[in-house]
Amino acid sequence: AQSVAQPEDQVNVAEGNPLTVKCTYSVSGNPYLFWYVQYPNRGLQFLLKYITGDNLVKGSYGFEAEFNKSQTSFHLKKPSALVSDSALYFCAVRDRGSTLGRLYFGRGTQLTVWP
Amino acid sequence: ETGVTQTPRHLVMGMTNKKSLKCEQHLGHNAMYWYKQSAKKPLELMFVYSLEERVENNSVPSRFSPECPNSSHLFLHLHTLQPEDSALYLCASSQDPPLRERTDTQYFGPGTRLTVL
Numbered sequence: 133a134q135s136v137a138q139p140e141d142q143v144n145v146a147e148g149n150p151l152t153v154k155c156t157y158s159v160s161g162n163p164y165l166f167w168y169v170q171y172p173n174r175g176l177q178f179l180l181k182y183i184t185g186d187n188l189v190k191g192s193y194g195f196e197a198e199f200n201k202s203q204t205s206f207h208l209k210k211p212s213a214l215v216s217d218s219a220l221y222f223c224a225v226r227d228r229g230s231t232l233g234r235l236y237f238g239r240g241t242q243l244t245v246w247p
Numbered sequence: 248e249t250g251v252t253q254t255p256r257h258l259v260m261g262m263t264n265k266k267s268l269k270c271e272q273h274l275g276h277n278a279m280y281w282y283k284q285s286a287k288k289p290l291e292l293m294f295v296y297s298l299e300e301r302v303e304n305n306s307v308p309s310r311f312s313p314e315c316p317n318s319s320h321l322f323l324h325l326h327t328l329q330p331e332d333s334a335l336y337l338c339a340s341s342q343d344p345p346l347r348e349r350t351d352t353q354y355f356g357p358g359t360r361l362t363v364l
Contacts, residue, residue, distance in 0.1 A: 175337055175355035237290040
C-alpha cells in the first residue's frame with residue numbers, strides 16, 4: 133500500500149534560520165515524490181518533485197528536498213526561512229507503476245516563520 | 248494560479264439543494280481530478296478523468312456526480328448533501344504522458360469552499 137507520513141503537524145522557526153519539513157513514504161515500487169504548498173484560501177501550488185537522478189532537488193522560492201532511498205524520506209528544506217514561507221506544506225508520492233493520477237498525500241505540516 | 252480556475256470560490260447550500268462546481272484548465276492538459284480537502288485529513292482523491300473518460304471513482308457517494316464534457320472542463324454536481332460534506336473541493340489537471348514516463352505534475356485550482364447547512 134502507498135502512504136505518506138508527515139510526522140509534524142506544526143513546525144515553527146525564526147526568520148533567517150534554516151527550516152526542515154519532514155516526509156517519509158511507503159510505496160511498493162520506485163517513487164515519484166512531490167512537495168506542494170498551500171497558502172490560506174488558496175489551492176495547492178507545486179514546489180518541486182523528484183523523478184530520478186540527483187537526490188537533491190531544487191524547487192521554487194529557494195526550497196529544496198533531499199531524496200533518501202534507504203530512509204524512505206523526502207524532507208523539504210530551506211537554508212534561510214522567510215515570514216512569507218508560512219503556509220501548509222504537503223508531501224505526495226506516486227508509485228511509478230500506479231494508475232493515472234494516483235497521488236497519495238500526507239496530512240500536511242503547518243509551517244510558521246516568526247519575524 | 249490562472250492555469251486552473253474554479254467557480255464558485257465559496258458555496259453555502261442546504262441539504263435539499265442542487266448545485267454544481269465548475270473547473271476549467273487552460274494548460275492544454277488531458278487529465279482532470281476532483282479532490283476533497285477536510286481539516287486535519289489527507290487530501291482525498293474523488294474522481295479522475297483522462298481524455299474525458301472517467302478512469303477512477305474512489306467509492307464516492309452517489310450524491311456527488313462528476314461530468315467532463317471536454318478536456319478543459321470538469322463539473323461536480325451536488326445534490327442532497329450532508330453536513331459532513333462541508334470541505335474545500337479542489338480541482339487539478341495534468342498531462343497524461345506515455346505509460347513509461349508517469350512524471351506528470353498535477354496543477355491545482357484555488358478550490359471551492361463548500362458549506363452544507
